[in-house]
Amino acid sequence: MRVRFKLNGEPVEVDVEPNELLINVLRERFGLTGTKYACGIGECGACTVLLDGEPVLSCLTLAADVDGHEVVTVEGLAKSGELTPVQRAFIEEGAVQCGYCIPGFVIMAESLLRENPEPTEAEIRDYIRGNLCRCTGYVNIVKAVKRASKYFKLAPPGS
Ligand code: FES
Ligand code: FES
Structure with missing residues (x-):
């Protein structure tokens, strides 16, 4: 079809x-x-x-x-070669180890921040609870989402 x-x-x-x-x-x-x-x-x-x-x-x-x-x-996600705030934050926080899980986390983080631009750590952990990282990089992944939320606050998507 x-x-x-x-x-x-x-x-x-x-x-x-x-x-x-x-x-x-x-x-x-x-x-x-x-x-x-x-x-x-x-x-x-x-x-x-x-x-x-x-x-x-x-x-x-x-x-x-x-x-x-x-x-x-x-x-x-990236437009004209420019990384999104979430992608930048993942790099800056060293949230990527083997990287296999990261596209899924990046998509979830984008979705979360569009819904809730200032999530608490508990809200971030709850939102990404369905995503598994076998390198167990959760601490830096959560820090990256938090950092990205600051960028969202400074320049909301579409601004
Ligand atoms: S490959 Fe789809 S949820 Fe694991
Ligand atoms: S960075 Fe390796 S599975 Fe998450």
């Missing part, structure tokens, strides 16, 4: 099988390998993307279901 949707701001179309997963279409058809395949069963958050602005697990989402919708992957 043919699926048409917006991917990182551009209209795209692709033929998919009815049971084909979004993560596979993103990685294999569009070469967007920033979205990571880890558990494949909805347990780790590494495959998180934004669907109409809401975080979803692309390993549990059928590609057919994004027809007519908008998907943003980690590759679609």
